[in-house]
Amino acid sequence: MEADWPKGYKTEHRKLVTVLDKMIVQDLMKTLLSVLTVIVVIIVSRKFIRVLDDAIAGQVSNETLLSILGLKTIVASIEFLPVALFMAVLMVMGRMYRDQEMAAVASAGGGAGTIYRAVFLLVFPLSVLSVGLSLYVSPWAESQVDKLMQQGQDSADLRGVAAGKFSEYSQGDLVFYVEKISDDKKMHNVFVQNRNNTNVAIINAESARLKDLPDGKYIIFENGEQVQGQPGTLNYVIEQFVEYAVRIEEKVSVAAVNRQALSADLLWGSDVMLYVAELQRRFSIPLGAMLLSFVAVPLAQISPRSGVYGNMFAGFLIYFSYGNLVRVSQSWVMSETIPAWLGGLGVNVLLLLIGSFLLARLYGWQWLVMKVRGRVS
Numbered sequence: 001m002e003a004d005w006p007k008g009y010k011t012e013h014r015k016l017v018t019v020l021d022k023m024i025v026q027d028l029m030k031t032l033l034s035v036l037t038v039i040v041v042i043i044v045s046r047k048f049i050r051v052l053d054d055a056i057a058g059q060v061s062n063e064t065l066l067s068i069l070g071l072k073t074i075v076a077s078i079e080f081l082p083v084a085l086f087m088a089v090l091m092v093m094g095r096m097y098r099d100q101e102m103a104a105v106a107s108a109g110g111g112a113g114t115i116y117r118a119v120f121l122l123v124f125p126l127s128v129l130s131v132g133l134s135l136y137v138s139p140w141a142e143s144q145v146d147k148l149m150q151q152g153q154d155s156a157d158l159r160g161v162a163a164g165k166f167s168e169y170s171q172g173d174l175v176f177y178v179e180k181i182s183d184d185k186k187m188h189n190v191f192v193q194n195r196n197n198t199n200v201a202i203i204n205a206e207s208a209r210l211k212d213l214p215d216g217k218y219i220i221f222e223n224g225e226q227v228q229g230q231p232g233t234l235n236y237v238i239e240q241f242v243e244y245a246v247r248i249e250e251k252v253s254v255a256a257v258n259r260q261a262l263s264a265d266l267l268w269g270s271d272v273m274l275y276v277a278e279l280q281r282r283f284s285i286p287l288g289a290m291l292l293s294f295v296a297v298p299l300a301q302i303s304p305r306s307g308v309y310g311n312m313f314a315g316f317l318i319y320f321s322y323g324n325l326v327r328v329s330q331s332w333v334m335s336e337t338i339p340a341w342l343g344g345l346g347v348n349v350l351l352l353l354i355g356s357f358l359l360a361r362l363y364g365w366q367w368l369v370m371k372v373r374g375r376v377s
Contacts, residue, residue, distance in 0.1 A: 024118035027092045036084035040076045064148045071141040078133045082288035090315050093300030123293040127286040134282040135264040142261035201228045218245045277330040280344045291351045298358035
């Protein structure tokens with residue numbers, strides 16, 4: 001007995017975005033934002049502590065702290081997008097298995113393609129967007145951080161001077177004290193001790209101010225005296241002055257090459273293995289986002305009775321193994337231990353095989369073979 005289907009039932013086209021797609025995408029987006037926020041806050045906080053230490057030591061300007069914090073947040077958000085997306089897919093799929101929503105989808109005829117379709121409606125656009133972010137936005141942010149840090153180190157002689165406290169510079173060789181700083185940035189009742197080898201110079205002045213002159217920046221002391229000599233001897237030179245100017249020497253430091261701040265135009269087509277490895281690292285962000293999401297869908301079902309977070313341990317193990325293998329392969333590419341093509345493809349192909357194994361374990365090997373044959377034909 002044949003079923004009497006309405007005319008055109010089998011030829012009716014499916015909607016571009018279904019209700020299930022919208023539900024999964026919305027859940028993934030909310031979970032992704034939550035997970036990414038937590039990860040970025042933890043990572044940026046740890047990195048920002050080092051910047052605060054430099055600011056306390058006078059190596060970084062207080063005015064640039066918020067700029068550095070914002071730039072580091074951008075870099076961390078791009079770098080940890082794959083793991084946040086991986087965890088979001090694991091959590092959302094795990095919750096759907098726990099609440100029997102996956103059973104409802106399967107009973108309605110939805111299979112792996114239905115789930116992957118909904119997941120990659122979010123994952124694929126984010127992966128495409130991350131290509132531009134990792135190639136151009138992240139290096140720009142890194143270069144800006146390096147520039148701000150370098151400027152701070154080159155002009156750190158009198159930074160951090162505050163009224164009512166002693167400020168030390170040059171590992172304690174220069175001690176600065178100001179009793180009061182007026183609104184016009186003029187310092188009052190100034191004490192300075194400068195140690196040069198065995199000689200010590202002490203300056204007491206009623207006021208001091210900073211002034212930019214054509215040949216550099218000077219600090220000008222007014223109405224005071226200077227005492228120079230060697231401690232333990234009686235040979236001292238005492239000078240009275242109405243105005244005394246001291247040039248602040250600008251430090252010239254050589255910045256270390258930060259390959260993460262190199263522009264993408266410099267990396268393209270380069271034969272230098274350092275540049276090739278850096279280019280592979282940047283492409284590993286969008287590739288990792290797609291491949292980790294591919295692995296997360298079958299991984300969420302391995303232990304259905306352990307709850308939403310049942311597979312988090314396996315997820316962390318897979319991600320940390322993947323991340324460490326990516327870094328190791330890049331170091332091998334830089335040292336020319338392995339060919340460049342193997343460093344770029346080897347780890348990603350391995351992750352693809354792991355995802356295929358988990359998918360075959362979930363639906364059966366015959367199903368996977370049939371799907372592959374159908375795609376090939």
